């Protein structure tokens with residue numbers, strides 16, 4: 001009897017899962033998830049994501065068991081665990097959905113080599129992205145450095161067919177199920193569980209979010225930049241853990257004609273772009289993509305860094321985003337761009353500090369997306385924001401939160417400030433501050449730096465560094 005293993009990683013779903021569908025073609029199937037120390041406890045581990053992972057795995061396990069094959073849990077190095085499991089159940093093939101980060105690719109190579117020694121084949125599938133990153137290249141076969149031409153090629157690139165959801169599975173007998181680590185073991189506390197729960201972990205609720213996103217896609221271009229409305233899809237954790245399929249979402253969007261659906265589909269191209277960038281530049285995880293900015297002298301200022309992390313910079317737009325991140329494990333994209341620009345340009349603090357803080361808290365924290373976007377915002381990455389175009393957080397707030405809905409939600413001490421002074425409360429006359437019940441310097445921090453002076457200093461530093 002033929003037996004295949006399906007090795008789940010961040011593709012925690014039954015629907016449109018090509019690795020699962022391929023493994024299910026064997027007569028017997030063994031689904032497995034292997035807990036590794038790195039993601040669970042390593043440099044970028046996150047209690048929020050661990051909570052999301054455990055909840056999504058529970059649901060995946062239930063679905064697989066109902067179909068006939070229980071999910072097996074193993075802990076340790078997959079290059080050891082998978083060959084051992086293959087020997088136990090007599091599997092000839094292990095199916096995975098290919099990942100593209102440096103860690104994932106080197107792990108895949110090690111696992112493939114270990115399996116090969118045991119006469120077992122590792123078979124990769126394209127279940128993570130909309131289009132296969134390795135196939136999207138310039139006409140002369142080089143990786144794209146700029147998003148717009150990448151996007152054009154991406155729209156034209158071939159798509160795989162959606163994979164059928166397996167209904168009835170048969171498993172080999174006598175293979176121990178194993179156990180996931182306990183919540184305490186991976187630092188999951190009540191707050192992390194609440195955040196994962198509110199983000200709707202698990203395939204069923206992720207699919208509900210996806211359906212809602214498709215229904216409302218027509219409005220996306222109008223609402224996407226308004227954090228106060230909070231009507232973006234919130235699918236990023238689901239896309240990170242693969243509780244929904246990017247391809248399935250993209251197919252639905254491609255069948256719609258509205259500008260909103262087009263704009264949303266374009267954001268999925270950004271996701272594939274950053275996966276493509278990290279795939280071709282694995283060194284980006286440690287250093288700047290743009291060589292000119294390697295070795296740049298950033299400011300060592302632990303107090304300002306901590307104020308930024310806590311949402312106590314004295315700039316409401318920045319503090320709102322940073323407090324939303326701590327509370328929800330998520331932040332609106334418009335504000336992510338602003339807080340990253342503020343840290344790296346106004347405070348001149350190393351983008352790696354911001355990247356690490358985001359990775360610690362974001363439910364959607366994803367090396368490819370986070371690193372790509374941080375390097376973009378710090379003007380050191382692929383196709384970056386030019387260093388002389390620095391977001392002004394006061395103007396951003398006035399433009400994207402004119403009624404102050406977002407800022408009042410996250411910085412409640414400013415709730416009674418009049419709209420006209422809400423973006424720069426330090427400039428409000430003292431009687432306005434007293435009237436609003438919030439005096440800057442007493443009830444809300446003074447700004448850490450002068451926005452104009454720090455902007456000029458940043459431009460000059462970046463210009464000198466660029467040479």
Ligand SMILES: Cc1cc2nc3c(=O)[nH]c(=O)nc-3n(C[C@H](O)[C@H](O)[C@H](O)COP(=O)(O)OP(=O)(O)OC[C@H]3O[C@@H](n4cnc5c(N)ncnc54)[C@H](O)[C@@H]3O)c2cc1C
Nearest residue numbers: 232233234235236267271333336337364365366369370373
């Ligand atoms: C400094 C910084 C760090 C970021 N870190 C991450 C991260 O770790 N993980 C992550 O998934 N996204 C990251 N993003 C991108 C973006 O902010 C989030 O994907 C988005 O806010 C998620 O909310 P949503 O699902 O409601 O997005 P929507 O606006 O509804 O977009 C739908 C989907 O499109 C994709 N998408 C949207 N914007 C981007 C973008 N700028 N880059 C790549 N894909 C995008 C996401 O998969 C998202 O879920 C980062 C952005 C910045 C500026």
